[in-house]
Amino acid sequence: MGVRFRGWGTAVPDHVVTNDDLSRTLDTSDAWITERTGIRERRIGGTAKSLGVLAGSRALADAGVEPADIDFLVLATTTPDRITPATAPMIAAELGLTCPAMDVNGACSGFMYALRTAQGLLETGNTRILVIGSENLSRWVDWNDRNMAVLLADGAGAAVIEHDATVNEILSFRLGANGEWADLLTCEHGGYFQMDGKEVFRRAVRVVVESAELALADAGVTADQIALVVPHQANIRIIQAATQRLGIPMERAVVVLDRYGNTSSSSIPLAFDDARSNGRVVAGEYALFTGFGAGMTWASAVMRWA
Ligand code: COA
Numbered sequence: 001m002g003v004r005f006r007g008w009g010t011a012v013p014d015h016v017v018t019n020d021d022l023s024r025t026l027d028t029s030d031a032w033i034t035e036r037t038g039i040r041e042r043r044i045g046g047t048a049k050s051l052g053v054l055a056g057s058r059a060l061a062d063a064g065v066e067p068a069d070i071d072f073l074v075l076a077t078t079t080p081d082r083i084t085p086a087t088a089p090m091i092a093a094e095l096g097l098t099c100p101a102m103d104v105n106g107a108c109s110g111f112m113y114a115l116r117t118a119q120g121l122l123e124t125g126n127t128r129i130l131v132i133g134s135e136n137l138s139r140w141v142d143w144n145d146r147n148m149a150v151l152l153a154d155g156a157g158a159a160v161i162e163h164d165a166t167v168n169e170i171l172s173f174r175l176g177a178n179g180e181w182a183d184l185l186t187c188e189h190g191g192y193f194q195m196d197g198k199e200v201f202r203r204a205v206r207v208v209v210e211s212a213e214l215a216l217a218d219a220g221v222t223a224d225q226i227a228l229v230v231p232h233q234a235n236i237r238i239i240q241a242a243t244q245r246l247g248i249p250m251e252r253a254v255v256v257l258d259r260y261g262n263t264s265s266s267s268i269p270l271a272f273d274d275a276r277s278n279g280r281v282v283a284g285e286y287a288l289f290t291g292f293g294a295g296m297t298w299a300s301a302v303m304r305w306a
Pocket of ligand 1: 029146147185238293
């Protein structure tokens with residue numbers, strides 16, 4: 001059965017925090033952050049709900065559909081506004097949706113997990129689904145901890161996907177999780193994000209490459225056919241290492257982490273929207289979406305634009 005992307009939307013807070021801003025209060029520097037991560041600035045502010053509402057409303061407008069046309073809302077978030085209720089019903093109410101709404105926590109693979117869930121919901125009879133990734137990571141960052149403060153940021157991205165009998169844009173999907181690596185990246189109740197950066201880096205490259213190769217094989221597509229890579233935006237060096245191992249030129253990868261940092265579930269739709277507005281999404285071409293995150297979770301999918 002066919003699935004088609006009908007519209008996209010994004011939202012980032014207005015407040016820009018540069019590397020130099022962070023260097024004023026932390027033992028770090030613009031040179032270190034830029035060289036080791038590729039991040040130059042990030043956006044801080046909002047809530048998972050407020051950013052999700054904005055990105056979701058823009059995706060509905062871009063798709064040209066009304067709230068009543070949406071059969072399900074799947075929200076990917078690592079940073080729900082409250083433990084309960086989930087943030088998705090609150091976003092749904094604000095958008096005027098009357099459909100079921102739920103949160104999915106796949107950490108930085110969250111948007112991919114939500115997309116795969118939505119694809120399955122279309123297969124079981126729904127017509128049109130709003131998928132949102134929205135994060136308020138800054139709330140759970142210890143701003144005295146340079147390890148996390150230089151990386152994480154806030155933002156949201158959304159897509160409307162729908163059943164289509166004539167075309168199919170999602171050719172393959174490979175998800176994975178390994179809870180034995182759970183302690184590499186955590187945030188306890190009432191605590192802050194903590195990470196073993198080196199180990200996350202090492203395993204991230206491995207799981208991205210492995211899942212991408214499986215997704216490519218499932219789709220019957222070779223690496224050289226991939227015109228666009230939309231990777232999770234954690235560290236430019238992870239994107240470089242993964243694309244190199246996959247044999248895909250780095251120029252084909254979308255990079256927005258220089259402007260937005262790591263926005264977890266929001267980073268893939270933020271990157272995709274940037275590629276789209278720069279004319280990089282072309283009918284008939286293949287794209288690879290790939291991400292990884294705490295859990296550890298990972299996910300890769302091959303798309304072909306109708
Ligand atoms: N500013 C300045 N110096 C810093 C620093 C910072 N923010 N963080 C660490 N350093 C220092 C270290 O103390 C170390 O100093 P030393 O050589 O005197 O001991 C040096 O910089 C190198 O630190 P290291 O931890 O080896 O850096 P790295 O190259 O591994 O980069 C990360 C650190 C976190 C940027 C990198 O490991 C990474 O991106 N990992 C993956 C994280 C990730 O993707 N997380 C999200 C998952 S969704």
